[in-house]
Amino acid sequence: MKRYSVFAIAREAMRQHAGWPRAWASPTPKAKYDVVIVGAGGHGLATAYYLGKNFGITNVAVIEKGWLGGGNTGRNTTIIRSNYLQDPSAAIYEKSRSLYETMSQDLNYNVMFSPRGVIMLAQTHHEVRGYQRTAHANALQGVKTEFISPARVKQLVPIMNIDGPRYPVLGGLWQARGGTARHDAVAWGYARACSDMGMDIIQQCEVTNVLTDGGKVTGVETSKGKILCDKLGGVVAGHSSALAEMAGFQLPMESVALQALVSEPIKPCMDVVVMANTVHGYMSQSDKGEMVIGGGTDGYNNYTQRGSFHHIEETVRALIETFPMISRLKMLRQWGGIVDVTGDRSPILTKTPVEGMFMNCGWGTGGFKAIPGSGWAMAELMANGHSPLTEEFSMNRFRAGKFIDESVAAGVAH
Amino acid sequence: MLTLECPYCSIQADETELHAGGEAHLKRETVGSLDNDFEDYLFMRENPKGVHFERWRHVAGCGKWFHAARCTMTLEVFGTYSAQTLAPPKDLREKISTKRPGWTWRAFS
Numbered sequence: 001m002k003r004y005s006v007f008a009i010a011r012e013a014m015r016q017h018a019g020w021p022r023a024w025a026s027p028t029p030k031a032k033y034d035v036v037i038v039g040a041g042g043h044g045l046a047t048a049y050y051l052g053k054n055f056g057i058t059n060v061a062v063i064e065k066g067w068l069g070g071g072n073t074g075r076n077t078t079i080i081r082s083n084y085l086q087d088p089s090a091a092i093y094e095k096s097r098s099l100y101e102t103m104s105q106d107l108n109y110n111v112m113f114s115p116r117g118v119i120m121l122a123q124t125h126h127e128v129r130g131y132q133r134t135a136h137a138n139a140l141q142g143v144k145t146e147f148i149s150p151a152r153v154k155q156l157v158p159i160m161n162i163d164g165p166r167y168p169v170l171g172g173l174w175q176a177r178g179g180t181a182r183h184d185a186v187a188w189g190y191a192r193a194c195s196d197m198g199m200d201i202i203q204q205c206e207v208t209n210v211l212t213d214g215g216k217v218t219g220v221e222t223s224k225g226k227i228l229c230d231k232l233g234g235v236v237a238g239h240s241s242a243l244a245e246m247a248g249f250q251l252p253m254e255s256v257a258l259q260a261l262v263s264e265p266i267k268p269c270m271d272v273v274v275m276a277n278t279v280h281g282y283m284s285q286s287d288k289g290e291m292v293i294g295g296g297t298d299g300y301n302n303y304t305q306r307g308s309f310h311h312i313e314e315t316v317r318a319l320i321e322t323f324p325m326i327s328r329l330k331m332l333r334q335w336g337g338i339v340d341v342t343g344d345r346s347p348i349l350t351k352t353p354v355e356g357m358f359m360n361c362g363w364g365t366g367g368f369k370a371i372p373g374s375g376w377a378m379a380e381l382m383a384n385g386h387s388p389l390t391e392e393f394s395m396n397r398f399r400a401g402k403f404i405d406e407s408v409a410a411g412v413a414h
Numbered sequence: 415m416l417t418l419e420c421p422y423c424s425i426q427a428d429e430t431e432l433h434a435g436g437e438a439h440l441k442r443e444t445v446g447s448l449d450n451d452f453e454d455y456l457f458m459r460e461n462p463k464g465v466h467f468e469r470w471r472h473v474a475g476c477g478k479w480f481h482a483a484r485c486t487m488t489l490e491v492f493g494t495y496s497a498q499t500l501a502p503p504k505d506l507r508e509k510i511s512t513k514r515p516g517w518t519w520r521a522f523s
Contacts, residue, residue: 251458254436301436301461303487310415310429398453398458399450
């Protein structure tokens with residue numbers, strides 16, 4: 001792999017940029033791999049990357065039905081934070097956030113991590129108590145957050161109306177090292193690093209069946225033929241139930257559409273990420289100047305990657321009291337992704353009833369921020385059979401009643 | 415905008431008038447049930463890519479719960495029917511079989 005550097009840019013500038021190699025190869029699949037990962041989104045590629053980097057397992061294929069990073073990895077609002085309430089969540093999300101801090105250097109790929117700070121607004125007294133509790137929990141977990149006053153919120157976000165009659169701002173949970181990153185670059189960076197380690201990234205290759213023998217996984221049937229493997233990782237977000245069905249088990253999960261939108265680009269006006277969970281809206285400003293806005297999920301099962309327009313309307317309506325200036329903005333575009341929502345709204349990183357098959361799913365509405373931590377933990381789970389980060393996220397927790405009661409703490413917005 | 419016919423009011427109701435209630439025809443478990451059965455009832459879901467039977471409530475109308483058969487891949491609505499039943503009506507299942515040969519959904523297909 002040719003390293004990207006200022007010298008490489010200078011060298012290429014001298015020769016009309018003719019010497020840049022392809023960032024990753026597009027090989028034809030081999031007959032057999034040690035590990036096959038289904039899904040070349042952020043989580044799948046990160047899993048493959050840490051299998052190679054941390055465990056030296058590089059005979060790996062990452063199979064993707066569409067194109068690399070074309071699912072939820074390219075359809076989110078790129079928010080990164082780790083201010084969760086429960087210990088298992090804080091552990092994996094903070095691991096993830098800390099990996100984002102050094103990701104660009106680690107991958108030699110600029111993922112534009114921008115730790116600009118994330119505020120979660122407290123707009124009801126219930127939320128004030130809830131976020132104060134989270135701030136205390138975070139202090140014990142070693143996650144740096146603080147509960148800040150309305151005046152401090154106003155200072156951080158001058159465009160905000162903190163005296164709204166219906167939802168006044170009563171404070172906020174502030175994570176100074178939360179922020180955003182360039183979502184596509186995260187997938188591209190991991191793909192390039194995986195390809196460099198000799199892994200095969202196989203795009204436009206749909207898995208049509210999971211092959212098992214005596215309760216043990218032996219490979220997958222795909223649109224490009226049969227690919228055998230010793231271990232199989234399913235990292236397919238909204239399609240996890242479909243993959244599980246091929247392998248003969250069910251997941252405690254439903255797939256629904258989550259939408260987001262951006263406004264027309266405007267001058268810089270807000271340099272932090274703001275989440276307003278009471279009204280179900282969150283907003284940040286992209287480097288291009290667009291206001292990036294997200295809200296809650298649609299209510300019904302859906303695989304179409306598009307949602308109902310009235311949810312967009314509700315999200316924007318909810319934010320207008322707090323951000324009066326956005327009422328004059330035009331919407332530039334809107335999109336939807338299919339998110340996999342579990343019974344307790346927390347992810348599943350687990351062994352499955354099929355020996356040798358693992359699932360990493362259920363990240364629901366908050367997967368982007370978790371990409372490196374999820375990949376790190378999933379790689380450890382697949383290599384060693386267990387990982388301290390995934391113990392609590394087993395699919396068996398629903399039978400045992402050991403839920404990770406995070407949906408209230410996280411609200412709907414992620 | 416998703417539009418479903420409320421089988422009680424017999425009117426076309428917009429999605430904004432309705433509330434989605436998740437998978438239909440779950441077998442309710444109760445005192446004495448096994449943990450596995452409770453897990454199935456409370457958490458395990460078909461979540462099919464295709465034909466889905468689901469509960470809806472006409473919240474801004476008659477307030478009644480009803481069932482709908484819908485395709486999660488195309489959002490096509492095959493039909494709606496009363497909630498006072500344990501399985502989708504036969505004519506609806508036949509209609510779905512015509513449109514989606516080989517569909518599967520528990521024992522109903």
